[in-house]
Amino acid sequence: MAKIKENKQASTEEKIKEAARKVFTQKGYAATRTRDIAEEAGLNLALLNYYFRSKEKLFEMIMKEKMQQLFGVMTHLLNDKATTLDQKVEQIVSNYIDMLMQNPDLPLFVLSEIRNNTGMFRQLQVGKLIRNSHFVKQLKERQPGLQPLHFIVSMLGMVVFPFVSKPVFQSLEVLSEDSFAEMMKQRKVLVPKWMKAMLKVK
Template sequence: MAKETASASTELKIKQAARKIFMQKGYAAARTRDIAEAAGINLALLNYYFRSKEKLFDIIMLENLQQFIEGIKEILNNRQTSLEQKTETIVTNYINLLTQQPDLPLFVLHELRTHPKEIISKIDRDKFIHRSYFMQQIKDAAKERKAASINPLHFLMNIISLTIFPFVASPIIQNIGGLNQQDFNALMEERKKLIPKWIKAIMQKK
């Protein structure tokens, strides 16, 4: 019993340390020694638990992607909420997540480029976003209502662009605007209410 909790906790410690180091430095620049040190354990122990750096990375990356995807899966397919409500929930959820883990999107996107596309195919294997009720609502809004006709893909791109990109480009934005971390977070907090408004304005038939 004590054995299992001990091993479970060291495994968790390693994973947490790995997540931190990988996200800070990226896969290539992250050294297994850094991760071991951050986890407070020996380098050999890391390989004992996870076989190799790449195996460990795959696990971390998969968990990150799930965090990204699972977080919006039920939102997109909720039949009870309007398009406006979904937008607001998505924006709020992501801004909350990224305020806690600002390095997450850049890490995922960068490694997605470099690494073989095995990872990419895992993202949306069954095209659930494409088939989601959310997508149907966008199409319907364009037809039934007086909303402007818009490619649903543009619509989705707009929401995630407006929400995520500021975090990706935060070093530049903070530099341009002369903002410290707190100022920046406050600005992102503002966007929780602004982005849904803007999205609505975009949809308005001109």
């Protein structure tokens, strides 16, 4: 599915979007100035309002993209009838870590922005999708005593929390950039093993 027009240099519109992605995810909506975005794009401030009506409209567009990115990783895996529970966990963990290594600011960005604007998620039907998923069904079979949400939150926490807390551990000087990458690589193997062990508890 290649683009029809594939210019060497991105279009102005795309330059703005790319700059907006970077600045918004790094600093958050409120701390971002439209001037930052224009500068990052190497363009004039007026062009932002020419292509997108306002800061808010531009933000909403980026936000939708980012939420899609964050949930898209797992939604189709959840309903794969062909895989076992353990295989699903392996795939979700591995895919998430790969994606987040490419987008380390993504989780904190989405989590912070949702705080002030809870309505933003309503449109996505992810909630129903999770509740009715094959994954949740398999979970209930394996461990009837455990609330599926406990397991899901734990699994995602194992994967996402390192990215969210990275700045803290780095400034505490207990973690370098390299050792973080190494750690996340190890987690691809460790987390699924841990989750298996957890399901046997009690």
